[in-house]
Amino acid sequence: MTEMVTDHTTQWLASADLRPTRQRMTLATLLVGDGKNRHVTAESLYDAASKAGEKVSLATVYNTLKAFCDAGLMREITVDGSKSYFDTNISDHPHFFWEDDHTLTDAASEQLEIARLPDAPEGAEIASVDVVIRLRRT
Amino acid sequence: MTEMVTDHTTQWLASADLRPTRQRMTLATLLVGDGKNRHVTAESLYDAASKAGEKVSLATVYNTLKAFCDAGLMREITVDGSKSYFDTNISDHPHFFWEDDHTLTDAASEQLEIARLPDAPEGAEIASVDVVIRLRRT
DNA sequence: GTATATGCAAACCGTTTGCATGGCT
DNA sequence: AGCCATGCAAACGGTTTGCATATAC
Numbered sequence: 001m002t003e004m005v006t007d008h009t010t011q012w013l014a015s016a017d018l019r020p021t022r023q024r025m026t027l028a029t030l031l032v033g034d035g036k037n038r039h040v041t042a043e044s045l046y047d048a049a050s051k052a053g054e055k056v057s058l059a060t061v062y063n064t065l066k067a068f069c070d071a072g073l074m075r076e077i078t079v080d081g082s083k084s085y086f087d088t089n090i091s092d093h094p095h096f097f098w099e100d101d102h103t104l105t106d107a108a109s110e111q112l113e114i115a116r117l118p119d120a121p122e123g124a125e126i127a128s129v130d131v132v133i134r135l136r137r138t
Numbered sequence: 139m140t141e142m143v144t145d146h147t148t149q150w151l152a153s154a155d156l157r158p159t160r161q162r163m164t165l166a167t168l169l170v171g172d173g174k175n176r177h178v179t180a181e182s183l184y185d186a187a188s189k190a191g192e193k194v195s196l197a198t199v200y201n202t203l204k205a206f207c208d209a210g211l212m213r214e215i216t217v218d219g220s221k222s223y224f225d226t227n228i229s230d231h232p233h234f235f236w237e238d239d240h241t242l243t244d245a246a247s248e249q250l251e252i253a254r255l256p257d258a259p260e261g262a263e264i265a266s267v268d269v270v271i272r273l274r275r276t
Numbered sequence: 277g278t279a280t281a282t283g284c285a286a287a288c289c290g291t292t293t294g295c296a297t298g299g300c301t
Numbered sequence: 302a303g304c305c306a307t308g309c310a311a312a313c314g315g316t317t318t319g320c321a322t323a324t325a326c
Contacts, residue, residue, distance in 0.1 A: 019299090019300060019301085019305075019306075020300090021299075021300070021305090021306060021307080022299085022307095023306080023307070024306085041290095042290080042291080043290080056307090056308095057307065057308045057309070058291095058308095059291090059292080059293085059307080059308065059309075059310090060306080060307055060308070062290090062291065062292075063292090063306080063307080064306095066292095067306095076219075078216060078217060078218065078219050079216060080216060081214075081216045081219065081221070081222050081315095081316095082289080082290070082316090083219075083289090083290065083291090084219050084290085084291085094256060096256075096258075096259065096262075098262070099265060105259075107256040108256055111254060111255070111256035111257065112252070112254065112255060112256055113252070113253040113254035114250070114251070114252055114253070115251040115252070115253040116249060116250065116251035117249070117250060117271070118232060118234075118245040118246055118249035118250055118271060119249065120234075120271075120273055121234065121243075121273070123275055123276055124234075124236070124273040124274065124275055124276060125273065125274055125276050126271055126272070126273060126274075127237060127272040127273060127274045128271075128272045129269065129270070129271050129272070130268075130269070130270040130271075130272065131267065131268070131269055132267070132268040132270075133255070133256060133258075133264055133266075133267050133268075134264070134265040134266045134267070134268065135258055135259070135262040135263065135264060135265060136262065136263055136265045137261055137262055138261055138262060138263050157280075157281075157324090157325055157326080158325085159280095159281060159282080159324070159325070160282095160324090161281080161282070162281085179315095180315080180316080181315085194282090194283095195282070195283045195284070196283095196316095197282080197283065197284075197285095197316090197317080197318085198281080198282055198283070200315090200316060200317075201281080201282080201317090202281095204317095205281095219290095219291095220291090220314080220315075221314090221315065221316095222315085222316085
């Protein structure tokens, strides 16, 4: 009888029909291995993989993050013109952006209440509403 | 007796103690000459100046936009990872981002009502809250 | 005259791509 | 076997910078 054990990370990849290659498993484990949400840049994830002793090229990190986003497993967040952030939390929620160290964290979506939103102009519909709360350390 | 005429554009520069050089006057006129708000990228402003027959280098457009932002005359808006947008409307207000043609327009701030905002985490204070409403043409 | 702005081209940095190699099914 | 993923290095696009020249005050 075949063992049917599939951990969280394996399932995460399988749910998007992405082959569980060594590199993808490495990155996916770093991203969702512990079930927590994470915000990374290509560089930070590359560094994390390198520090973990895993060999992945930076181009593959970029390609993989893009693949994860295309597959709906992650979301790309635009907060800083100079680099891209990727979020494992794909639900609609606001973000804290720490201006001092250019870090991104989640804000609880229940704590944000938008009572009224501008109407979409003629011929357009709202695709999404991005809320970024910029923080300064006191 | 000296003529004291100072038009809107001249005053705009003067209010920020910026020397009214030919290039700055050219760009400032394109930006606020008619009193309307405008959203530009370095490239779009450079093109506008070129089409108007004015000679300004692209590097100067970048430097000038940065100078205008540093002086508090404009605001840089982050909506698209790949380029920077600059807004002549420095008041706090939400933006529409047209995903189809990567264009930025203002949304009326009176139409946005945020009833509740997440508390800033320990040791931090809210610097600003950016709201970007992404639009898709229907 | 002196400080500052400009132009140019080269440097920069994050990201993407082409192509040859290697791995998954 | 066949398709897809990977790695590398080169290309890319937006932005910045160093330095010589020109301009405002």
